[in-house]
Amino acid sequence: MKRRAAICVLPFLLTACAGEQSVLDPAGRDAQVLSDLFWVMLAGAVVLWLFVNGLIFYVTRIAPRPLGRRAAEALIIGGGVVFPTIVLGALLIYALSEMPNQRASGEGLEVRVMAHQYWWRVEYWPDGASEPVISANEIRLPTGQRSEITLNAERVIHSFWIPALGGKTDLIPGRQTRMSLEPVRAGQFRGQCAEFCGESHAYMAFGAVTMPPEEFAAWLEAEAAPAKPPEGNEATRGAALFLSEGCGACHAVRGTAASGAVGPDLTHLASRRTLAAGILPMEKAALRDWVSDPARFKPGVEMPGFDHLTDAELEALASYLMGLT
Amino acid sequence: MTEETPFRHRSIWHMVLAPVVWSLHFASVYAITAIDCAKTGTLDTAQLAIAALTLIALVLIAVITWRSWRQWDYLGDYTYVHDKPTVKHRREFLGHAGFLLGVVSVIGVIFVAMPALFIGSCQ
Numbered sequence: 001m002k003r004r005a006a007i008c009v010l011p012f013l014l015t016a017c018a019g020e021q022s023v024l025d026p027a028g029r030d031a032q033v034l035s036d037l038f039w040v041m042l043a044g045a046v047v048l049w050l051f052v053n054g055l056i057f058y059v060t061r062i063a064p065r066p067l068g069r070r071a072a073e074a075l076i077i078g079g080g081v082v083f084p085t086i087v088l089g090a091l092l093i094y095a096l097s098e099m100p101n102q103r104a105s106g107e108g109l110e111v112r113v114m115a116h117q118y119w120w121r122v123e124y125w126p127d128g129a130s131e132p133v134i135s136a137n138e139i140r141l142p143t144g145q146r147s148e149i150t151l152n153a154e155r156v157i158h159s160f161w162i163p164a165l166g167g168k169t170d171l172i173p174g175r176q177t178r179m180s181l182e183p184v185r186a187g188q189f190r191g192q193c194a195e196f197c198g199e200s201h202a203y204m205a206f207g208a209v210t211m212p213p214e215e216f217a218a219w220l221e222a223e224a225a226p227a228k229p230p231e232g233n234e235a236t237r238g239a240a241l242f243l244s245e246g247c248g249a250c251h252a253v254r255g256t257a258a259s260g261a262v263g264p265d266l267t268h269l270a271s272r273r274t275l276a277a278g279i280l281p282m283e284k285a286a287l288r289d290w291v292s293d294p295a296r297f298k299p300g301v302e303m304p305g306f307d308h309l310t311d312a313e314l315e316a317l318a319s320y321l322m323g324l325t
Numbered sequence: 326m327t328e329e330t331p332f333r334h335r336s337i338w339h340m341v342l343a344p345v346v347w348s349l350h351f352a353s354v355y356a357i358t359a360i361d362c363a364k365t366g367t368l369d370t371a372q373l374a375i376a377a378l379t380l381i382a383l384v385l386i387a388v389i390t391w392r393s394w395r396q397w398d399y400l401g402d403y404t405y406v407h408d409k410p411t412v413k414h415r416r417e418f419l420g421h422a423g424f425l426l427g428v429v430s431v432i433g434v435i436f437v438a439m440p441a442l443f444i445g446s447c448q
């Protein structure tokens with residue numbers, strides 16, 4: 001009875017294969033290829049497993065008798081040397097033939113990503129642009145076209161990975177690496193730093209959003225615009241606090257006096273899906289907690305805590321930031 | 326066959342020669358690819374060099390494997406157990422092991438060279 005119940009529960013575990021950070025639920029051309037490769041290899045492994053174990057079962061249980069020298073040699077040389085060599089060779093050729101496509105260059109949009117400990121600076125360079133649209137901790141890409149992704153790191157090696165869209169590529173300080181991604185359907189996904197980069201490596205994630213080209217163009221235009229001025233008393237007080245507390249020394253809010261480039265650009269902070277590089281929801285309460293003590297959520301973060309502010313001041317600051325859509 | 330090679334039962338060099346060729350091929354292929362990419366940014370020269378090196382390595386390994394096969398002398402007595410402290414057993418053991426290492430080395434060299442067939446860029 002217990003076993004039957006366990007078996008009934010098993011299919012529900014398959015739901016873990018879908019979702020916004022799954023290689024088995026591809027939404028990009030490259031991820032589709034990798035997923036196909038996985039299924040082909042898995043199928044091959046299952047067939048081989050059944051064949052070898054079937055053979056063992058046959059010669060030990062069903063027909064246990066000594067083999068002649070020739071039959072034994074044919075079995076060992078054929079099944080042990082020739083067959084696996086051919087299978088591995090075929091799988092190698094299949095995988096190798098897919099590799100040049102994975103390195104194809106992008107067209108149109110170029111996204112430049114700079115990895116910091118522990119967040120991502122993101123620059124969008126549309127075709128022919130003379131200056132970038134600067135954002136952070138979220139990657140947006142148009143569907144149906146291959147975008148070039150240029151990668152750099154500030155101090156240590158990181159790795160850029162959106163499992164639903166494609167493979168991963170390292171970001172290396174002092175050296176530019178590249179990759180390209182071609183999303184095939186619109187959706188919301190999650191990326192993650194895939195190379196250990198310090199104590200908050202696990203907290204270095206990012207949101208990824210793919211959108212139809214025209215929606216993407218509209219979003220990019222909005223992203224390029226300066227920040228909205230604060231609305232209401234509380235947000236206005238928050239905006240003043242933002243400047244008087246020195247937040248602008250590290251963070252830029254375009255259209256205001258805040259023009260720091262040490263930390264993430266906050267011009268359209270509240271339009272992002274997540275806070276603090278993919279680890280907190282974009283909500284007022286989370287924002288207040290984060291500003292008051294960032295190291296509680298992300299050990300080793302460079303941003304100091306602002307726990308000397310009163311609750312009302314933190315509330316005002318969060319109000320202002322939540323208005324930056 | 327047996328008396329032609331009087332000291333092969335005392336040396337393991339012949340036995341490990343095929344993997345040595347494989348390792349030299351491996352190191353050369355990696356070095357040539359890195360140098361070509363750094364100097365020219367393309368793989369044209371490297372692909373030719375890899376093809377030539379692979380051919381040379383395969384010929385060398387084939388010769389070594391053939392000599393090991395003869396040293397094993399399997400078709401002479403059909404023995405693949407060499408557990409006696411005699412000259413014949415030592416010689417056949419070293420031939421047997423050298424032959425198997427030769428087979429593995431052929432596969433290794435081909436698998437190492439294969440990416441150069443498919444990947445034509447330094448990216």
